Amino acid sequence: MEYYPAPGRNHLFVPGPTNVPEPILRAMNRSNEDHRSPAFPKLSKSCIDDVKQIFRTTTATSFIFPTTGTGAWESALTNTLSPGDKIISFRLGQFSLLWIDQMQRFNFDVDVIDCEWGAGADLELLKQKLQADRSHSVKAVCVVHNETSTGVTNDIGAVRRILDAAHHPALLLVDGVSSIGAIDFRMDDWKVDVALTGSQKALSLPTGLGIVCASPKALEAAKHSKSTRVFFDWGDYLKFYKAGSYWPYTPSSQMLYGLRASLDMILNEEGLDNVIARHCRLAEATRQAVRAWGLTLCTKKPEWKSDTVTAVVVPSWIDSNEIVKIAYKKYNLSLGVGLNKIAGKVFRIGHLGNVNELQLLGALAGVELALMEVGYPVTLGSGVAAAQAHLAKQTPLIKSRM
Ligand SMILES: Cc1ncc(COP(=O)(O)O)c(C=O)c1O
Incomplete structure (x- = not known):
C-alpha cells in the first residue's frame, strides 16, 4: 500500500x-460505540431531524440508510410502488438511464421519455401524457433533479405545476443526489413525495449513506405497496423510531458523527x-x-x-x-x-x-x-x-x- x-x-x-473537510474527518475519527446505549439516540435523532433542513422540508419523514444513491433509489421505488405500476421517467443522461434500468428490473412499467443528452426533461410531453391519463394509471413521475453526467438541472417546481394543472395524483419521486444541499431544493414547496441524496456529494462525507425523505402521501403509499423490500423497508425504521432507538440494524456511528459535523457546517456555520x-x-x-x-x-x-x-x-x-x-x-x-x-x-x-x-x-x-x-x-x-x-x-x- x-x-x-x-x-x-x-x-x-x-x-x-467530494472533498471531506478536516472537521468532518476529525468528527469521524473515533472508535466504534454501542448503538443501543442510552446516549446514542441523541445523535441519531438530531441527524434524522436536522437532515430534513437540507431538503427544505418540515413535513417529510427522513430515513438514513447505510447505502449509496443507488440504494436510495431502490428505497424510494420499492416502498411506494407495486410491480406493474406505471411510471413516467426521463432518460437524459447516465444516471437517469441507470435509475430507469433499476425501475425496469423491479418490473415497473416505465414510460420512458428519451431526451437528448444535454437537454432537460421534456416537460411539454409530460404535460400531454398526464392530461391524457384520465384514468390515473400513472402512479409516479420520477425525475433526476441534477443529471450529473451532462450538467443538466431540471425544474422540479415546473413538474409539480404540470401535475397540479392536470389534477393528477401521481407521486413525484426526485433524485437529488448531486443537487440537494448544493442547489436550491424545496421538497415542501414543490410537494415532492420522495426525495433522496447520497452522503458523498453536497454533504462532503465519505460514500455510505443514502438519505431518503418521504412525504405523508408517500408514507401512505408505502402501506399499500406490494414490492418486496427488506433492507430498505421504511416500515422497519418507523417501528424503531416509535421505540426511540432509531436503527433496525447496526448504523455506522462514525458516519453519523460525520453527518452531524456536516450538518453543523452547512446549516449553522456557513448557512x-x-x-x-x-x-x-x-x-x-x-x-x-x-x-x-x-x-x-x-x-x-x-x-x-x-x-x-x-x-x-x-x-x-x-x-x-x-x-x-x-x-x-x-x-x-x-x-x-x-x-x-x-x-x-x-x-x-x-x-x-x-x-x-x-x-x-x-x-x-x-x-x-x-x-x-x-x-x-x-x-x-x-x-x-x-x-x-x-x-x-x-x-x-x-x-x-x-
Ligand atoms: C444523480 C445521481 N444519481 C444517482 C447516483 C448513484 O449514486 P451512487 O453512486 O452513490 O450509488 C449518482 C452517482 O453519481 C448520481 O450522480
Whole structure:
C-alpha cells in the first residue's frame, strides 16, 4: 500500500465523491460505540431531524440508510410502488438511464421519455401524457433533479405545476443526489413525495449513506405497496423510531458523527443559503472559464445549467479521456470523464461540496495545462482570468471573518 501517492493535495474535482473537510474527518475519527446505549439516540435523532433542513422540508419523514444513491433509489421505488405500476421517467443522461434500468428490473412499467443528452426533461410531453391519463394509471413521475453526467438541472417546481394543472395524483419521486444541499431544493414547496441524496456529494462525507425523505402521501403509499423490500423497508425504521432507538440494524456511528459535523457546517456555520450561493458563484466562474477557452457546454440551454457540475464538450479531434488522464497523472487533478454515449466527447468539472474559490482556480489552471498538452489551442490563463473576474465581483467576506 502506497501512503504518499503524490506531493501536495489531491485536487478532487469530480462531481462526487467530494472533498471531506478536516472537521468532518476529525468528527469521524473515533472508535466504534454501542448503538443501543442510552446516549446514542441523541445523535441519531438530531441527524434524522436536522437532515430534513437540507431538503427544505418540515413535513417529510427522513430515513438514513447505510447505502449509496443507488440504494436510495431502490428505497424510494420499492416502498411506494407495486410491480406493474406505471411510471413516467426521463432518460437524459447516465444516471437517469441507470435509475430507469433499476425501475425496469423491479418490473415497473416505465414510460420512458428519451431526451437528448444535454437537454432537460421534456416537460411539454409530460404535460400531454398526464392530461391524457384520465384514468390515473400513472402512479409516479420520477425525475433526476441534477443529471450529473451532462450538467443538466431540471425544474422540479415546473413538474409539480404540470401535475397540479392536470389534477393528477401521481407521486413525484426526485433524485437529488448531486443537487440537494448544493442547489436550491424545496421538497415542501414543490410537494415532492420522495426525495433522496447520497452522503458523498453536497454533504462532503465519505460514500455510505443514502438519505431518503418521504412525504405523508408517500408514507401512505408505502402501506399499500406490494414490492418486496427488506433492507430498505421504511416500515422497519418507523417501528424503531416509535421505540426511540432509531436503527433496525447496526448504523455506522462514525458516519453519523460525520453527518452531524456536516450538518453543523452547512446549516449553522456557513448557512444553507450561503452554501447554495457559493455553488452558484463557483459554477458561473467555471462556465466563464469554459467560454474563455472557446469550448462549449454539454448543457444545451442556459435554463438547464447545473451549479454542481460543468460538462465540457471537446472538439471531435480530441479524446476527452486524454485530458482527464493528463490532469490526473501530471497535476494530481481529478476531473470527471464523459460517460456512456458521451465518453471521449466530454469531460466534467465538479464544483460540489466543500470547495472554495482558490481551489477552483487551481483546478481551472490544471485544466488549461491539460488542454494545452492534448494540442488544444488554449491561451494559458484565459479561463482562470475569466473566472477570477467573476469571483472578484461575487465573492462575499467569509461568514466567520466578517
Ligand atoms: C444523480 C445521481 N444519481 C444517482 C447516483 C448513484 O449514486 P451512487 O453512486 O452513490 O450509488 C449518482 C452517482 O453519481 C448520481 O450522480
